Amino acid sequence: MTNREWAPGDHVVLVSTTDPHTRLVPGDTGVVRSVDDLGTVHVAWDPDGHMLGLVPGIDVWRNLGPQWRADNQQFFEVEGDS
Numbered sequence: 290m291t292n293r294e295w296a297p298g299d300h301v302v303l304v305s306t307t308d309p310h311t312r313l314v315p316g317d318t319g320v321v322r323s324v325d326d327l328g329t330v331h332v333a334w335d336p337d338g339h340m341l342g343l344v345p346g347i348d349v350w351r352n353l354g355p356q357w358r359a360d361n362q363q364f365f366e367v368e369g370d371s
Contacts, residue, residue, distance in 0.1 A: 295321050295330045295352065304349035311341055318353065 295301075299321040303313050319334035329342040330350075343350050 295324050296355075297321055297323060298355050300353040300355070301330070301332060301343070301350045302353055303343075304351060306343070306348045308341070308348075313341060 301319055301321060303315055303317045303319075305315055306313060313334060317334055319332040321330055322333050322340070323331045325331065325342075328345050330345070331340060331342045333340055
């Protein structure tokens with residue numbers, strides 16, 4: 290998995306994580322804020338924007354793309370941090 294696969298503004302859904310301290314559950318969604326040099330995908334999670342990095346090869350998630358529709362909410366591509 291390369292950094293090019295994940296870009297700021299992409300929406301992701303958590304499939305699984307091994308982090309025993311997270312409050313996230315499979316199906317939670319969020320917005321990619323950044324990808325660091327090690328490939329960790331830093332996500333602002335819905336609904337409150339708390340941050341947790343996803344580690345390729347350890348955590349499992351799916352990219353929903355820059356724009357998606359779920360539960361009658363429309364999410365739009367994010368251009369940088371507001």
